[in-house]
Amino acid sequence: MKASTQTRNRRRANTEGALWHDKARNRWVGSVTVGFDDDGKQIRRAVIGKTKAATAARLREVQNAADNGQELARRDLTVSTFLAQWIDTLRGTVAPTTEQQYVDVVRLYIKPYIGQKRVRTLSPADVTRMVRTLEDEGRSANTRRLARSILRRALRWGEHEGTVKRNVAAISQGVKLNATEGRTLTPTQARTLLESVKGHRLEAAFAVALSLGLRRGELLGLAWDDVDLDAAPPRLTVRHGIKRLKGGLIREDCKTPKSRRTVYLPGPVVEVLRAHRRRQLEERLAAGDLWEPMPLGADLIFRSPVGTAVDPANFLHAVYGATEAAGLGRWSAHELRHSAASLLIAQNVPLKVVSETLGHASIRITADVYGHLLEPAKAEAADAMTEALWGTS
Numbered sequence: 410m411k412a413s414t415q416t417r418n419r420r421r422a423n424t425e426g427a428l429w430h431d432k433a434r435n436r437w438v439g440s441v442t443v444g445f446d447d448d449g450k451q452i453r454r455a456v457i458g459k460t461k462a463a464t465a466a467r468l469r470e471v472q473n474a475a476d477n478g479q480e481l482a483r484r485d486l487t488v489s490t491f492l493a494q495w496i497d498t499l500r501g502t503v504a505p506t507t508e509q510q511y512v513d514v515v516r517l518y519i520k521p522y523i524g525q526k527r528v529r530t531l532s533p534a535d536v537t538r539m540v541r542t543l544e545d546e547g548r549s550a551n552t553r554r555l556a557r558s559i560l561r562r563a564l565r566w567g568e569h570e571g572t573v574k575r576n577v578a579a580i581s582q583g584v585k586l587n588a589t590e591g592r593t594l595t596p597t598q599a600r601t602l603l604e605s606v607k608g609h610r611l612e613a614a615f616a617v618a619l620s621l622g623l624r625r626g627e628l629l630g631l632a633w634d635d636v637d638l639d640a641a642p643p644r645l646t647v648r649h650g651i652k653r654l655k656g657g658l659i660r661e662d663c664k665t666p667k668s669r670r671t672v673y674l675p676g677p678v679v680e681v682l683r684a685h686r687r688r689q690l691e692e693r694l695a696a697g698d699l700w701e702p703m704p705l706g707a708d709l710i711f712r713s714p715v716g717t718a719v720d721p722a723n724f725l726h727a728v729y730g731a732t733e734a735a736g737l738g739r740w741s742a743h744e745l746r747h748s749a750a751s752l753l754i755a756q757n758v759p760l761k762v763v764s765e766t767l768g769h770a771s772i773r774i775t776a777d778v779y780g781h782l783l784e785p786a787k788a789e790a791a792d793a794m795t796e797a798l799w800g801t802s
Contacts, residue, residue: 439468605735613685622749626650
């Protein structure tokens with residue numbers, strides 16, 4: 410009786426792991442209970458290894474995960490399968506355009522390079538090699554940054570779920586973004602463009618783009634209830650943006666609080682918007698039953714001749730055509746936004762106000778992008794301090 414009691418005392422509890430050597434296959438095998446099914450039966454997980462130490466370590470991983478209510482990724486789980494599982498969890502939690510971006514980046518820039526690798530053996534070096542290969546293929550720094558960033562977000566989800574031990578993308582070598590100054594219209598060129606587009610059916614769009622620096626999607630997503638031309642001062646509120654997905658155009662809320670902003674309208678822009686509204690009413694009468702009253706669920710300011718929303722790609726071509734017709738060469742819609750920022754800074758508008766007008770997430774972004782335009786102001790600051798402290802310039 411005493412020996413029997415001692416034997417029972419030496420037995421492992423159900424949740425402890427068992428480890429033995431399989432001589433027939435010359436391998437070590439471990440097994441541990443990780444839970445119980447609805448009938449109260451044990452759910453056990455097995456691990457195998459070439460050495461006792463390696464197998465014991467894997468057994469502890471499984472056991473620790475089970476103690477924390479987690480489950481490690483299967484050893485054969487590939488990065489491609491893991492990313493597909495992650496994307497499935499995103500539906501309904503992110504904007505459709507964001508989800509589409511994740512799908513595209515995963516398909517084009519992650520899966521072809523590391524998709525067949527196993528999640529449990531993925532290393533920081535694998536991620537760094539993926540990024541360097543993208544660079545060798547001529548991919549832009551922003552594309553490389555997106556690939557690493559999206560993989561990092563997916564692996565962070567895996568960490569929270571307990572299927573990933575560490576976020577190897579987060580500790581891989583980062584991507585250096587080289588700031589580019591880009592070109593901007595001079596005040597003379599901007600005035601030339603505005604003079605050239607007088608009478609154009611999208612004249613008001615060019616005026617708003619150049620004076621306020623709205624993003625292309627924000628500009629095209631404006632509705633008449635977003636502007637108050639009779640306020641003192643007149644104002645415009647950015648709330649939505651138009652983007653194209655594979656299923657067509659959508660109008661969605663701005664992503665961040667800084668993107669949702671109210672800005673004041675210059676007097677000439679107010680007048681051009683009033684003229685635009687009159688022109689739009691004439692187009693509506695001319696289109697008759699073909700007119701789309703509420704494209705994308707809104708009374709949009711900028712529309713096609715039959716009242717539908719303006720495709721961002723079509724607007725880009727309109728900008729190309731207008732800038733070329735003005736004798737300025739080909740300029741993009743983004744360069745109009747860039748020009749607006751430069752013109753604001755040239756007029757000594759405080760950087761914080763410029764940042765808020767553009768809808769940047771922080772003033773640091775504005776400073777990083779447009780810092781080179783602040784050099785004259787820095788020189789003026791030095792002269793001002795010389796005068797204040799030493800009384801001479």
